[in-house]
Amino acid sequence: MTSPTSTLPGAPATPVDAAPAEAGGASLGHRGDAAPVLVAENLTKSYGAVHAVRDVSLACLGGEVHALVGENGAGKSTVAKMLAGAVVPDTGLVRVGGEPLSSGSVRTARRHGVQCAFQELALVPDWTVAENLCLPDGSSLRRFARGRETREAERVLAALDLEHIDPRRPVHEMPLADRQQVEIARAVSGDVKVLILDEASSALTPPGVEWLFARIRELTARGAAVVYVSHRLGEIREIADRGTVLRDGAVVSDFQRGSWTDDELISSMAGRTAARAFPAPPALEHADGPAALEVEGLAGEAIHDVSLTVAPGEILGIGGLQGHGQAELLRSLWGAEPATARTWRVAGKAIRRLDPVRAVHAGIGFVPEDRKREGLALEMGVGENLLAPWTRPHERGGAPRLKREKGWIDEVLGGLSVRTRGAKERSGALSGGNQQKLVFGRWVGRDRRLVLLHDPTRGIDVRAKQELYDAIVALAREGVGVVWFSTEVEELVHVCHRVVVLYRGAVADELQGERLTADAVVGAAVGRRAVA
Amino acid sequence: MSTVAAPPRPGTDTDGDAQHRLTEALRRVPAAAWPLVVFALLFLIGGIVRPNLLTLEALWSTAAFAMIVAIASSGQTLAVIQGGIDLSVPNTVTLSALTFLSAVDGLGAFGAFVAAIAAGAVVGLVNGTIIAKLSLSPIVTTIAMNGFLFGVVLLTFDFSQLTDIPRFASDITSAKIAFLGTEVAAVVPVGLGLLLALQALLSWTGWGRALFLVGAAPDVARLAGQPVDRIRITAYMLSGALAAFAGIVIVGFYAQTSTGMGAPYLLGSVAAVVVGGASIFGGRGSMIGTLGGALVLGQVATLVAVANLGVNIQQLIYGVIILFVVALYGRRARA
Numbered sequence: 001m002t003s004p005t006s007t008l009p010g011a012p013a014t015p016v017d018a019a020p021a022e023a024g025g026a027s028l029g030h031r032g033d034a035a036p037v038l039v040a041e042n043l044t045k046s047y048g049a050v051h052a053v054r055d056v057s058l059a060c061l062g063g064e065v066h067a068l069v070g071e072n073g074a075g076k077s078t079v080a081k082m083l084a085g086a087v088v089p090d091t092g093l094v095r096v097g098g099e100p101l102s103s104g105s106v107r108t109a110r111r112h113g114v115q116c117a118f119q120e121l122a123l124v125p126d127w128t129v130a131e132n133l134c135l136p137d138g139s140s141l142r143r144f145a146r147g148r149e150t151r152e153a154e155r156v157l158a159a160l161d162l163e164h165i166d167p168r169r170p171v172h173e174m175p176l177a178d179r180q181q182v183e184i185a186r187a188v189s190g191d192v193k194v195l196i197l198d199e200a201s202s203a204l205t206p207p208g209v210e211w212l213f214a215r216i217r218e219l220t221a222r223g224a225a226v227v228y229v230s231h232r233l234g235e236i237r238e239i240a241d242r243g244t245v246l247r248d249g250a251v252v253s254d255f256q257r258g259s260w261t262d263d264e265l266i267s268s269m270a271g272r273t274a275a276r277a278f279p280a281p282p283a284l285e286h287a288d289g290p291a292a293l294e295v296e297g298l299a300g301e302a303i304h305d306v307s308l309t310v311a312p313g314e315i316l317g318i319g320g321l322q323g324h325g326q327a328e329l330l331r332s333l334w335g336a337e338p339a340t341a342r343t344w345r346v347a348g349k350a351i352r353r354l355d356p357v358r359a360v361h362a363g364i365g366f367v368p369e370d371r372k373r374e375g376l377a378l379e380m381g382v383g384e385n386l387l388a389p390w391t392r393p394h395e396r397g398g399a400p401r402l403k404r405e406k407g408w409i410d411e412v413l414g415g416l417s418v419r420t421r422g423a424k425e426r427s428g429a430l431s432g433g434n435q436q437k438l439v440f441g442r443w444v445g446r447d448r449r450l451v452l453l454h455d456p457t458r459g460i461d462v463r464a465k466q467e468l469y470d471a472i473v474a475l476a477r478e479g480v481g482v483v484w485f486s487t488e489v490e491e492l493v494h495v496c497h498r499v500v501v502l503y504r505g506a507v508a509d510e511l512q513g514e515r516l517t518a519d520a521v522v523g524a525a526v527g528r529r530a531v532a
Numbered sequence: 533m534s535t536v537a538a539p540p541r542p543g544t545d546t547d548g549d550a551q552h553r554l555t556e557a558l559r560r561v562p563a564a565a566w567p568l569v570v571f572a573l574l575f576l577i578g579g580i581v582r583p584n585l586l587t588l589e590a591l592w593s594t595a596a597f598a599m600i601v602a603i604a605s606s607g608q609t610l611a612v613i614q615g616g617i618d619l620s621v622p623n624t625v626t627l628s629a630l631t632f633l634s635a636v637d638g639l640g641a642f643g644a645f646v647a648a649i650a651a652g653a654v655v656g657l658v659n660g661t662i663i664a665k666l667s668l669s670p671i672v673t674t675i676a677m678n679g680f681l682f683g684v685v686l687l688t689f690d691f692s693q694l695t696d697i698p699r700f701a702s703d704i705t706s707a708k709i710a711f712l713g714t715e716v717a718a719v720v721p722v723g724l725g726l727l728l729a730l731q732a733l734l735s736w737t738g739w740g741r742a743l744f745l746v747g748a749a750p751d752v753a754r755l756a757g758q759p760v761d762r763i764r765i766t767a768y769m770l771s772g773a774l775a776a777f778a779g780i781v782i783v784g785f786y787a788q789t790s791t792g793m794g795a796p797y798l799l800g801s802v803a804a805v806v807v808g809g810a811s812i813f814g815g816r817g818s819m820i821g822t823l824g825g826a827l828v829l830g831q832v833a834t835l836v837a838v839a840n841l842g843v844n845i846q847q848l849i850y851g852v853i854i855l856f857v858v859a860l861y862g863r864r865a866r867a
Contacts, residue, residue: 336755360757368755377749379815388745388756393763397741442756 292481652776
């Protein structure tokens, strides 16, 4: 069998010429339709002086899943957006079923059967699920028929096995995972020849990912091509038939199902040999001091009677499926959401009333869920974003402050290997992983006692993850207590001292030592208490 | 995005490269400089139409008018940067001017000055508290406040008795200062000093930077432990106080009062701020830009006056300018 991947970067001119021949060929006969449905030829895109994508060519076959992997900043998202028609390439061409997709408009692309779901949610927050689902064909704008729309949405959701989503609910009220499913549902409910998923699984829970894979398999069985952009190697192993590795905007290698290992792929992405290794949590040496956090009977809107203790230097993992109170727990501990507790002490000091201003004073730090909306002011500079909690009205600000804090800023940027042009660069220009490092970096070297992390490694590349793990462990080694909610079970199992799993807003299980295994965390997350 | 900028490839697409270089060069120009460039162009155009407009005297007279608009817009700039708007500027101006004139007999010029500024600050405090604590829309809150103040002005003050303009007010505004062989109204250096001080406050203090943070991303500011409500309220207070200062300047410069004396500064202040490059959605703006915006509006007013078109046409042109600039920024934001 000829491998279509061999025609990729080495000889970029050929994939389209080869297409008709292969369509007639029986080499992939069991699929019935092996012609490249989607072909990208020599795509190039620059933003200012930065070459985001350089001469990328690839071909996606009907009935197959084509993975696009690379670190953040490697150009995956830009390629995905060009394939979807959302970004106009500087040079190069995208063909769908042999026809050039020239205009660079999402609408035209959609008419050609190219549907997409992006990591940056493209839903209208104030609209209901039903209105959002009907958005692509414009019917919500053309005439108002709420009943018909809701029925239509119900039918679509039921057909896609999403009965738990209420079509009448405004999107902004829903958890991120559900929003992402709605976005995917919107993409797959149309006429799909090509489906582009850009980090579409980043917020999904393991069952959510299973659901997504089931939808993908339905589509490929019908001969559609799927472009799958993800950082999660486990998912790629399971779903991808072929893949392209990007680095610094260019294609560095291709792979096929079963022909690769994690280490190979990571080193290909990083351009160096990198093992996926979790650092071990540091030894608990600070345990004699007062607990970093001691809370008993914490209750709030979605949490009931949660009691936690975190020793100084301890990393406490919070596990569980999304929407079982983890977000509310962290926000309550940060004072961003009202909550009460029988006893509540941070670093030995009793907490009576808490809001984020007091939390900063009490020695707490917080990395919120959504780095773009809650974490960073994207229009502002890297340095000023780092200083966001440390800006006081009566003190200096702006350039004089940056100058005075230069030592600290350089230390944070260097320590976390943030790739940036400097403290004055617009933080919105950084890649996702580097942005996340800024939100985390605020609390480094600032005499914190307790740092709360809401899934900081979601949707960032392998290298950035590794760097964040190291930074979290380094923080703990200094005696800072860490409360870390993660949707990646492996992180919890390997990097945390202890893991508390939440289920329906209460502690379902506390796992430590021998009992701290991935199976136990997942089991407790679905309400099954592991036998000790 | 990889931050290592690859060198531009030589020899390819020279037209595109030249155009690219031009756009890069243009991007480096600080946003606040654009209104000043536009003003310079309008000034030259005025000179072509009427050579006597191309003199220092003409420049100073436009500058005096523009400086008053700029002072009245300085508070508006703060309100817009933190993500709101202050539509109570017009009647805060009137209230302050009349408070100043009424109190000057009892409290002396300085006492009256303080009383008028305090009145403006209280207006801002109420605006800010309602907006921050009750989460009401800034447009609705401040426009209601504007209406309320109009009633207060009509009920409280007896216009027939407020005709004496104290010397203090004219000293800081209409008094002439010799400069380069010409005479400049005192309001120009006074206003320039005020605007530079406010620009320093915005650029170099924690309060100023927090104002931008709150305007650009309120959720981020809140979750980073910034006292968002307090920052908002102080911004509206300062906005009110600055509108009050504008009231004293206006009454000193024009030496007359009326119930509608603040009215031109509703559209005027918003126009100056928007033309000055501030984002109406918050997080962007500067005092220097606002001054440039006011100069553009002042030159437009001069040209309208020279062409004998009347004040109605001037308002119409201001409206068109606002729509044009907002549309322009809207396009750029999407691009």
